[in-house]
Amino acid sequence: MPDGNDIQVRMCEVKLGSGNDVLRAILGSCVGIGLLWRKRGLYAMAHCLLPEPPQAPAGEGAKYVTDAVPTLFSMMGLERARQDEVEAVIAGGACMVQHATPPRHGLIGEQNARMAQQLLAQTRIKLVHVDVGGESGRQLVIDCAQHQFVVKTIGRST
Template identity: 85%
Template sequence: MPDGSDIQVRMCEVKIGSGDDVLRAILGSCVGIGLLWRRRGLYGMAHCLLPESPQGAPGDGAKYVTDAVPTLLSMMELDRARQDEVEAVIAGGACMVQHAKAPRHGLIGEQNARMALQLLAQTRIKVVHVEVGGDSGRQLVIDCAEHQFVVKTIGRAT
């Protein structure tokens, strides 16, 4: 990849790629949201830690899913009129900690995935792939040159 970059999207980050770039995130209970704007050759990825900000006020970045979706749309300069040109993929949201009984507040990975789906449902963006839950991590990869994504399961050590 002489002209492209291998872009690691770390926890609480939002990154944009194009050309020969490859976006990657390693996800456990975090959720990865990938946006593919093939017509424009522009791709975005957010790596979200928690479903929503306790303050409720929108912010920048991707610590919270509620901030990540608007941040992605802004960074990609994607207005409502063109959202139907974009596809989304959601991955991660696993239960990485074994609980004797489910936590009172619910599993954070499930909450992250549910919030991502809920927010994308409020847009005109079509969700084309969802791979969430379970007890294994995942890697979300978006290859900008090939205009494709892949979700790889990362097995747990025994």
């Protein structure tokens, strides 16, 4: 991969990529949100731990889905008028822990995925791929040079 970086997007991070960069995130119950602005050759990914903060908005970053979406827009310089030029992919949100009975507050992976989809539905961005839920982890990869993404399922070892 000449002239490019392999950019690992770790938990609670937001990263940008362009040129020959490759953005990657390994996701379990966390949700990954990838934005592809092919027209500008600009790509971004957030790796979100929780759907929303327990109180007022926390601010910038990707710990919470509710903060990650505006942070992605800000980092990309994406104005509402240009949102229709951008595509989104959401992956992750799996149930990685076996529960005897479902938690009272619900499954965090499901909440993460639902919040990401709700927030993107309020924009002009086209959601082109959703791969969430189940009991398997995923890897979300955005290859900036190829202008493509891929979601790979990571099987659970028995």
